[in-house]
Amino acid sequence: MRAAVSSPLRCISSAPSALLRSVTRVIPSAVNLVSSAGTMPVELREQKQQARKAIKQQLRELTAEQMADESARIADHVLGLRAYRDAKTIGIYLHCAKLREVDTTRVLEDAMRQGKRCYVPVVEDSNSNMRFLHLDDLSCLRRVPPFDILEPTDTYPDGSPRQDVLGSRTPLDLLLMPGLGFDRSGRRLGRGGGGAV
Numbered sequence: 001m002r003a004a005v006s007s008p009l010r011c012i013s014s015a016p017s018a019l020l021r022s023v024t025r026v027i028p029s030a031v032n033l034v035s036s037a038g039t040m041p042v043e044l045r046e047q048k049q050q051a052r053k054a055i056k057q058q059l060r061e062l063t064a065e066q067m068a069d070e071s072a073r074i075a076d077h078v079l080g081l082r083a084y085r086d087a088k089t090i091g092i093y094l095h096c097a098k099l100r101e102v103d104t105t106r107v108l109e110d111a112m113r114q115g116k117r118c119y120v121p122v123v124e125d126s127n128s129n130m131r132f133l134h135l136d137d138l139s140c141l142r143r144v145p146p147f148d149i150l151e152p153t154d155t156y157p158d159g160s161p162r163q164d165v166l167g168s169r170t171p172l173d174l175l176l177m178p179g180l181g182f183d184r185s186g187r188r189l190g191r192g193g194g195g196a197v
């Protein structure tokens with residue numbers, strides 16, 4: 001995600017616990033490989049594809065009740081974290097149920113209630129560039145193709161441009177990352193779009 005921040009950023013990755021081991025099982029050690037050309041080694045690309053396929057299959061097998069339970073546990077965990085409680089400004093994704101992502105609603109609602117400044121991702125273009133825009137009112141959200149993920153409008157109701165975190169004097173203290181899978185040390189596997197690089 002091309003969201004530069006000017007202070008050390010605390011990153012919390014969350015995924016249903018049933019999935020936490022998937023990434024390391026399917027990608028034993030290759031996650032640490034970096035080719036000298038700065039491109040992803042073919043072997044690693046293939047291992048990631050295989051891991052994505054396996055994880056998506058596991059996600060499909062979770063029931064709605066399991067998803068809701070795991071999301072509730074993750075929300076409880078996040079809400080109890082000092083990093084969260086201390087954060088004045090947070091980046092948070094708006095989960096997509098169709099993609100079986102961890103539900104962020106409760107954290108977002110709590111953050112807004114607590115007066116934390118929230119920024120959410122908005123896809124810029126087909127090159128996976130994205131911005132983090134300020135969100136203070138859920139009524140400005142609409143589903144945007146092709147992924148049908150909720151995004152805020154570019155402007156506030158009064159027509160002024162919605163604030164981009166990069167133009168803000170208060171950088172993100174905490175970022176809640178969407179991801180397909182995470183291992184127990186927090187290493188993340190995304191959907192392959194490269195937006196989070």
Ligand SMILES: Nc1nc2c(c(=O)[nH]1)N(C=O)[C@@H](CNc1ccc(C(=O)N[C@@H](CCC(=O)O)C(=O)O)cc1)CN2
Nearest residue numbers: 093094095096121122123130147149178191193195196
């Ligand atoms: N909720 C949410 N918001 C987000 C992200 C995200 O992962 N989750 N993104 C994080 O960067 C950005 C959007 N990027 C996305 C990239 C791919 C897909 C997606 O649906 N991928 C399909 C495969 C599509 C294909 O292969 O053509 C999939 O993974 O099944 C969704 C969002 C910004 N906002």
Ligand SMILES: Nc1ncnc2c1ncn2[C@@H]1O[C@H](COP(=O)(O)OP(=O)(O)OP(=O)(O)O)[C@@H](O)[C@H]1O
Nearest residue numbers: 033034035038039040189190191192193194195196
């Ligand atoms: N080991 C690596 N060596 C060099 N470049 C890498 C390596 N891993 C990833 N990259 C670079 O990062 C980009 C994103 O990698 P990848 O598509 O696997 O990300 P992801 O985990 O799916 O995350 P997301 O798609 O959400 O950003 C790749 O296109 C590649 O340019």
